[in-house]
Amino acid sequence: MAGASGKAARSRSFLEAEARAVGFEAVGIVRPDAIRQAPARLQAFLADGHHGSMDWLEVRSSERADPGTLWPDVRSIIMLGMNYGPDHDPRAVHAQKDRGAISVYAQNRDYHDVVKGKLKTLAGKLAARLDADVKVFVDTAPVMEKPLAEKAGLGWQGKHTNLVNRRFGSWLFLGSIFTTAELEADAADEDHCGRCNACQTACPTNAFPAPYRLDARRCISYLTIENKGPIPLELREKIGNRIYGCDDCLAVCPWNKFAQQAAELKFAARPDLRAPRLADLLALDDAGFRALFSGSPIKRIGRDRFLRNVLVAAGNSADGSLVVPCQKHLSDPNPIVRGAAVWALSRLMERGAFRHLAQKHGNETDPSVRSEWQVAVPVMEEA
Structure with missing residues (x-):
């Protein structure tokens, strides 16, 4: 024994x-x-x-x-x-x-x-x-x-x-x-969250219907990574400038005060990915996207979904200098990108200029993109 x-x-x-x-x-x-x-x-x-x-x-x-x-x-x-x-x-x-x-x-x-x-x-x-x-x-x-x-x-x-x-x-x-080896099991840890609900209240999109429950359909990580379609209209503004995933519920956890930076540099942030300029990302073609994100998990979602995310962030930026980079995507081959560009421009442009732009693109054939125009123009008229 x-x-x-x-x-x-x-x-x-x-x-x-x-x-x-x-x-x-x-x-x-x-x-x-x-x-x-x-x-x-x-x-x-x-x-x-x-x-x-x-x-x-x-x-x-x-x-x-x-x-x-x-x-x-x-x-x-x-x-x-x-x-x-x-x-x-x-x-x-x-x-x-x-x-x-x-x-x-x-x-x-x-x-x-x-x-x-x-x-x-x-x-x-x-x-x-x-x-x-x-x-x-x-x-x-x-x-x-x-x-x-x-x-x-x-x-x-x-x-x-x-x-x-x-x-x-x-x-x-x-x-x-x-x-297949029989090894002695360890004791389970206990829940130490107590009354804290910081992670839930930190979520921009209210993705937690109750403690310990997540509705992925409202989670920014799901919306910007797993979701293959347009980001739901009612959640776009809440996403802010988050273009791939979200750390809010993790970063706010009080237990992080005991955490130390990873000892190995393999997980240290690449300088060009810590806070990339939206203008630079909007200029990416497929080859540029693949080159920038070579070896990164971001490459998995592809250039089109990533640009959708960047365009939503651009729409939330209030940065008029992004109007021209966003306009270029109104002729993008992918309707998901075109639709996101419509929304971004509706947020960045002056009312009359956007109305003129809508008339110019009145021959849009994709129903989802046409819907973006139809929603955006009345919203601007009411503003």
Whole structure:
């Protein structure tokens, strides 16, 4: 018995040492059946339609609810966290209306690639040490990482539904290693949110219908990343200059005061992505977009959706110098871009000039763009 206990302790020490060596600051172990309440919560989320157009959440919901369905041989899950805490308040850029606000996690390399590479390195060492099979997962797989991380003791799901850690606040990338080895599980962390609701009140679009519940359809991260269509008219002004994701609910969390900037420079913000000029972004063609965001998660949404976001930010900027760059997109091949340009110009131009512009583009053939013109002109007439 003592021998087994000693072996387990040595395995744990090895795991923690190797995890730190590759860059993980938080480590915990959980059983595959530990998140028994998660399936019901997921089904309620889906039943309420709070997932919006993210149909992939529903298609593989059974695998998300039960890690054993994803891999029947799994006996233990090692949850790991990598700190990406910023060296600045990401909300400060909101005061710079001529600049775009990009979520902290996307201001450098795609974290999926970084974390997955380190997971593979660690998993290889563990497989040899434990004589066990392993599989690694990062975000894109149907794994409910946040509930598993909570049960593994890495933190708790705050009222903003993201994981909060007492050492790193809301700034942890999560990854997991599934293994056939039987490892001793850690105790789950407790909820330390208390009466605080700062994350909920900080949300510009009121995306939290209740504590611990998120309606993705109102979330700026969903609207600017997952959403493939026009951004709903009633939410555009609330988005401000956020052009890719939103950090408000994360950045306002009081537990961040204990967080430190990520030790490794791989997550330090690229200077050109910390607060890029909207005028420069509006000038991007497809090749320019791909070059600027090479290696970045922003590249995943493509130039058209990104320009839609930038045009909404331009419309919220009150910067008349952006009129000409926005006008160029009235002839863009993509109707999503053209529609966003109409809205932006309706906010930036003088009434008579915009009415003249509307007459000039009266031959618009796409119904969604025609609708943008039809809405914008009466609004300006009433202003």
